[in-house]
Amino acid sequence: MDEVAIAIITGMVPLIFLATIPTTVQLVALFLMTCLLFVPERKLFRLIAITLLSFCWAAYQGQIQLQQISSLQGVKREVIAEVKTVSLGTEGSSRFFRIEREEGKRVFPPVLFRAKWEGDTTPLLAGQRWKILVSLRPAHSLLNEGGFDAQRWALSQHAPLTGTIYSGEPLDTEADWRQQFIQRVMQKMPELMNAPVLIALAFGEKGLIQKPEMLVLQRTGIAHLVAISGLHIGIAALFGGCLARMCQWFMPVRLIDYRFPLVVSEIFLLVYTWLAGCNAPAMRTAMAFSLWILLRYFRVRCHPWQVWLWGVALLLITDPMNLLSDSFWLSCFAVASLVFWFQWVPLPAKFQRHWYWCVIRWGHLQAGVTLLLLPLQTGIFHGINVASFLANMWAVPVVSLLTVPCVLVVLFLNIFPAGLLTGIQTLLWQGADYTLNLAMWGVRPFIGSWFALGENFLFVSLLGWVAIIFCRIGHVKQWVSILVSFCAVSVVWYGRIPAERWRVDMLDVGHGLSVLISRNGKGILYDTGNKWEGGSAAEQNILPFLNWHNIELEQIIISHNDMDHRGGLPFLQSRYPQASLRESSMSEGHLACVAGEHWQWQGLNFNVLWPEAKVADARNDDSCVIRIDDGSFSLLLTGDIEAGSERALIRKSKQKLHSTVLQVPHHGSNTSSSPPFLRAVSPESALTSAARFNKWHLPAHKVVSRYNKARYDWHSTSDSGQLSLFIYGDYWAIKGLREQLNPRWYHRRFGVSVDNE
Numbered sequence: 001m002d003e004v005a006i007a008i009i010t011g012m013v014p015l016i017f018l019a020t021i022p023t024t025v026q027l028v029a030l031f032l033m034t035c036l037l038f039v040p041e042r043k044l045f046r047l048i049a050i051t052l053l054s055f056c057w058a059a060y061q062g063q064i065q066l067q068q069i070s071s072l073q074g075v076k077r078e079v080i081a082e083v084k085t086v087s088l089g090t091e092g093s094s095r096f097f098r099i100e101r102e103e104g105k106r107v108f109p110p111v112l113f114r115a116k117w118e119g120d121t122t123p124l125l126a127g128q129r130w131k132i133l134v135s136l137r138p139a140h141s142l143l144n145e146g147g148f149d150a151q152r153w154a155l156s157q158h159a160p161l162t163g164t165i166y167s168g169e170p171l172d173t174e175a176d177w178r179q180q181f182i183q184r185v186m187q188k189m190p191e192l193m194n195a196p197v198l199i200a201l202a203f204g205e206k207g208l209i210q211k212p213e214m215l216v217l218q219r220t221g222i223a224h225l226v227a228i229s230g231l232h233i234g235i236a237a238l239f240g241g242c243l244a245r246m247c248q249w250f251m252p253v254r255l256i257d258y259r260f261p262l263v264v265s266e267i268f269l270l271v272y273t274w275l276a277g278c279n280a281p282a283m284r285t286a287m288a289f290s291l292w293i294l295l296r297y298f299r300v301r302c303h304p305w306q307v308w309l310w311g312v313a314l315l316l317i318t319d320p321m322n323l324l325s326d327s328f329w330l331s332c333f334a335v336a337s338l339v340f341w342f343q344w345v346p347l348p349a350k351f352q353r354h355w356y357w358c359v360i361r362w363g364h365l366q367a368g369v370t371l372l373l374l375p376l377q378t379g380i381f382h383g384i385n386v387a388s389f390l391a392n393m394w395a396v397p398v399v400s401l402l403t404v405p406c407v408l409v410v411l412f413l414n415i416f417p418a419g420l421l422t423g424i425q426t427l428l429w430q431g432a433d434y435t436l437n438l439a440m441w442g443v444r445p446f447i448g449s450w451f452a453l454g455e456n457f458l459f460v461s462l463l464g465w466v467a468i469i470f471c472r473i474g475h476v477k478q479w480v481s482i483l484v485s486f487c488a489v490s491v492v493w494y495g496r497i498p499a500e501r502w503r504v505d506m507l508d509v510g511h512g513l514s515v516l517i518s519r520n521g522k523g524i525l526y527d528t529g530n531k532w533e534g535g536s537a538a539e540q541n542i543l544p545f546l547n548w549h550n551i552e553l554e555q556i557i558i559s560h561n562d563m564d565h566r567g568g569l570p571f572l573q574s575r576y577p578q579a580s581l582r583e584s585s586m587s588e589g590h591l592a593c594v595a596g597e598h599w600q601w602q603g604l605n606f607n608v609l610w611p612e613a614k615v616a617d618a619r620n621d622d623s624c625v626i627r628i629d630d631g632s633f634s635l636l637l638t639g640d641i642e643a644g645s646e647r648a649l650i651r652k653s654k655q656k657l658h659s660t661v662l663q664v665p666h667h668g669s670n671t672s673s674s675p676p677f678l679r680a681v682s683p684e685s686a687l688t689s690a691a692r693f694n695k696w697h698l699p700a701h702k703v704v705s706r707y708n709k710a711r712y713d714w715h716s717t718s719d720s721g722q723l724s725l726f727i728y729g730d731y732w733a734i735k736g737l738r739e740q741l742n743p744r745w746y747h748r749r750f751g752v753s754v755d756n757e
Contacts, residue, residue: 668699
């Protein structure tokens with residue numbers, strides 16, 4: 001069983017790293033070849049066959065999603081879909097719909113899409129079935145180093161499409177049982193300060209939690225407490241088991257059996273998973289716990305590592321797309337870390353016997369999780385709260401032992417008719433709210449202990465694992481030289497010098513612009529992207545990139561006053577108050593960005609070519625045009641200048657325009673990139689920042705054709721995501737994140753053929 005589980009996991013892991021998924025024909029051929037390996041009576045051949053079959057199964061699941069994207073995207077179509085998102089009384093948020101039929105044909109397996117729609121006259125409730133007219137398009141996300149990979153997340157949720165709904169006709173207006181139960185609970189719920197978090201604890205629905213509250217949870221390292229995870233489902237199973245044991249006190253001895261509490265625990269576990277909406281994390285936890293209960297039921301004795309192996313293999317067999325889920329890896333590594341910690345760093349026996357050592361035992365467990373999950377936390381969240389140990393030491397016992405049991409009892413009491421036990425439910429809700437206040441009171445002082453960690457820290461974060469292994473496999477003195485060597489290598493890794501002399505990154509900020517020039521860990525940012533209600537490109541894309549690469553921002557240049565170019569300025573100024581500001585508008589407290597300005601920075605020359613003077617309100621034609629060069633290679637930043645400014649630049653600065661690389665003016669609009677201007681610049685490559693599905697349809701086809709006919713290499717963030725220009729000693733290279741820096745099949749520009757890419 002162990003070898004089979006390892007073979008299954010080994011066969012599926014490559015799905016994370018593949019640049020392209022084999023075609024259906026290739027998978028069928030591989031499947032037929034694999035079947036031949038089962039013939040010889042040799043275990044090695046059979047394990048290889050299982051590994052290859054697992055790969056075929058995982059790749060096939062990915063291929064299904066790609067085929068569904070290709071077949072369902074495009075024109076308006078009539079579909080029958082079920083509403084999957086629970087209505088919590090909020091409006092304007094995205095909802096998930098599961099397509100059952102498309103143009104009368106059954107869709108199998110059913111596929112999810114996400115859309116913003118409130119229904120025509122009938123309010124949308126989970127479980128309703130609608131006949132809707134919708135146009136679907138592939139899921140597409142902004143892609144930058146250090147940023148959130150929304151495209152990968154969408155595939156892990158089996159929701160590879162987004163939609164625009166034009167009209168709908170309800171076929172079944174009845175809400176499902178879960179939606180009805182949630183509405184019933186919320187109607188009887190009193191006014192509470194922490195109601196949104198309590199709803200999340202009860203049903204796994206976090207839609208009511210406001211951004212400030214969620215930020216507190218994330219920055220203190222206790223966000224896992226509001227997700228229905230292994231901890232809460234385990235408490236539900238324990239609650240059911242304890243209830244069964246209480247019932248056995250009143251049963252005849254001949255009817256008392258060890259299996260009865262296990263069965264009741266499984267029932268409670270499954271019911272709580274259903275209340276959580278059977279979302280992916282809850283389902284994974286339920287399956288893992290069910291496996292453990294099954295082993296206990298049949299009295300199968302096995303090692304903890306065996307249970308872990310079998311559980312991971314079972315989860316991947318049921319859904320190979322778990323491989324793309326960060327929460328899957330967090331869950332698996334959290335359990336693996338605990339098993340490793342308790343076996344390799346056990347507590348002395350005297351601390352394991354008496355109840356009054358429970359704080360020591362809890363601290364020991366929390367220390368192991370904090371230390372051993374550091375590599376995964378750095379890789380996924382790009383930061384750590386140095387006080388998360390203390391925050392979790394306080395909050396987890398309070399929430400797990402007080403808040404969650406109160407919530408579970410309330411949910412259990414709600415199965416009885418309305419009006420009964422209402423007073424008890426109110427008291428329990430108030431108790432849950434009070435204990436949650438107590439938990440938050442204890443962690444709020446640690447909000448400021450969050451520190452962003454860059455890619456250089458990844459190697460250092462493994463030190464905990466290595467140190468434990470070294471200390472256990474031999475006497476410490478015998479491994480001092482190895483530990484010192486590892487620390488030295490970590491320091492070198494952390495402070496390693498990049499191969500390039502300097503680099504330019506055009507970040508993928510959608511419709512907007514943000515270009516970072518960096519050298520020796522310092523950076524100058526040209527434009528800050530857009531902002532919107534509740535967020536900005538600076539917060540979601542620019543700051544994570546700066547943190548990931550450990551770049552200190554020294555200056556911000558704003559080309560002009562359009563919001564898609566200066567929207568993130570306030571946020572960045574709050575994070576980098578020491579960074580100077582340069583722009584062409586008339587305002588106090590900033591450096592001028594007008595023709596004739598010249599300065600040197602990190603050995604690079606910056607020359608401003610346009611505008612000729614400051615203006616009260618800088619618009620497109622007043623964009624700050626800057627030429628950057630190192631004596632050999634040059635970059636021309638143009639903002640949103642249009643044909644009029646291009647002609648003026650040719651008249652006044654024609655000899656200075658020639659550059660190696662050009663930032664395409666105005667996102668590739670037809671009002672810019674005039675042929676005379678392109679001939680004057682004569683770039684070897686052109687970089688443009690544009691959103692894939694923008695309403696202005698930029699870049700214009702005519703403009704792209706103009707660059708291609710002139711044989712200037714064309715690169716766009718809408719195709720490649722983040723674009724990086726690396727300048728080496730005597731050559732340079734442009735690499736896109738989708739194609740070169742991190743080519744993965746789930747990063748593809750979905751909806752186009754491989755040939756067109």
